Amino acid sequence: MRPIIAYLDPATSSLIISSIVGAFAAAAMLVRRFWYRIKAVLTGGKTPSSPAPAEMASDDS
Numbered sequence: 001m002r003p004i005i006a007y008l009d010p011a012t013s014s015l016i017i018s019s020i021v022g023a024f025a026a027a028a029m030l031v032r033r034f035w036y037r038i039k040a041v042l043t044g045g046k047t048p049s050s051p052a053p054a055e056m057a058s059d060d061s
Helices: 010-033 035-043
Strands: none
Touching (some): 010 035
């Protein structure tokens, strides 16, 4: 068997670390965006419904 000869410079390790941090940040934002849906699926509840357009802006004129 031959030994594997590879060189990883500091920029390569920086790229790997920043990719891992970016993946965690993207996952956190995805969870944050869909938190109520995820919670409803896990607990078996309903998702909160948004108010109807008539309820949001009552125009009395």
